[in-house]
Amino acid sequence: MRTADFDFSLPAELIAQAPADPRDSARLMVLHRGGGGLDHRHFRDLPELLEPGDLLVVNDTRVMAARLFGERPGTGGRVEALLIRPLTDLRWEVLFRPARQAVPGREFVFEASDGPLTATVSGRTPEVVELTFARPFDPAAVGAVPLPPYIRDYRGDPERYQTVYSREARSAAAPTAGLHFTPALLDALDARGIERVEVTLEVGPGTFRPVTADDPRDHVLHAEHVTVPAETAAAIARARGEGRRVVAVGTTVVRTLEHVARERGSVVPYDGWTSLKILPGDSFHVVDVLVTNFHLPKSTLLMLVCAFAGTEHVMAAYRAAVAERYRFYSFGDAMLILP
Secondary structure, three states, X not given: OOHHHHOXXXXXXXXXXXXXXXXXXXXXXXXXXXXXXXXXXXXXXXXXXXXXXXXXXXXXXXXXXXXXXXXXXXXXXXXXXXXEEEOOOOEEEEEEEOHHHOOOOOEEXXXXXXXXXXXXXXXXXXXXXXXXXXXXOOHHHHOEOOOOOOOOOOOOOHHHHOOOOOOOEEEOOOOHHHHHOOHHXXXXXXXXXXXXXXXXXXXXXXXXXXXXXXXXXXXXXXXXXXXXXXXXXXXXXXXXXXXXXXXXXXXXXXXXXXXXXXXXXXXXXXXXXXXXXXXXXXXXXXXXXXXXXXXXXXXXXXXXXXXXXXXXXXXXXXXXXXXXXXXEOOOOOEEEEEO
């Protein structure tokens, strides 16, 4: 297995720069794990493609207003910090641009509605910078919702980069497979007899980082916080016991459920961390059906999908998606992988 096995050619014009309107009008490629042809549908068709009794599991995390803009005093050089997670009320892990400016001990001033927000670089690794701020702050009051770097000049409603069922703002990026749901579509799924429960994985930017190692087994994922409520664990146990399918909405849900099942032997109430990387050859203990978007070449997300449905099968589907002019990445179209 080589990282190059998960590469594909994608024309730049197929990288979606705005979401489908309405959300559920996005296209939906239907793929079967056992092989066979592809079906081309729309996301609004999901209720008829799933079965009564299916258990839909979604990630209810919300994206933080985590993008801070500032400058280096004395030089006026502009900088940007993307909040990843708080370490204390004052200390945060961030991604910093330009990275060369993040010198330990150096001070920066960020823009905030309640006055300048001063921060000092208090540590760093090759990828993550630690900032210590002069005062506590509410990210929602000072930051902007971050969009992936491949989405340029989007001026639409920032709520379109949030799922309609999102709750607490704790993520640096959206669980994008869920962006296609509307309240009406959720009602249609309810009416179809499809149960829905929630988990939380606080998405960090490392999830989307392309793999640069020649062997993907050498790639390390940053840990992300996950929560499985007791009612969700009980619903999954009932579904598994009754032979009903577990449908994961997004790779973050897959990683959450499979991590807990591997660590604890089954899906139980859980509050902890995961850095689980799922690669072809790995087995799945919980998830039967996957709803996902089209992912970046050489990414761990694409590798997970290949592990779920077979590398050759998935890569052929991706080539078909390019030929059929599907829209890719966060604001793009979706794929439904059935048994």
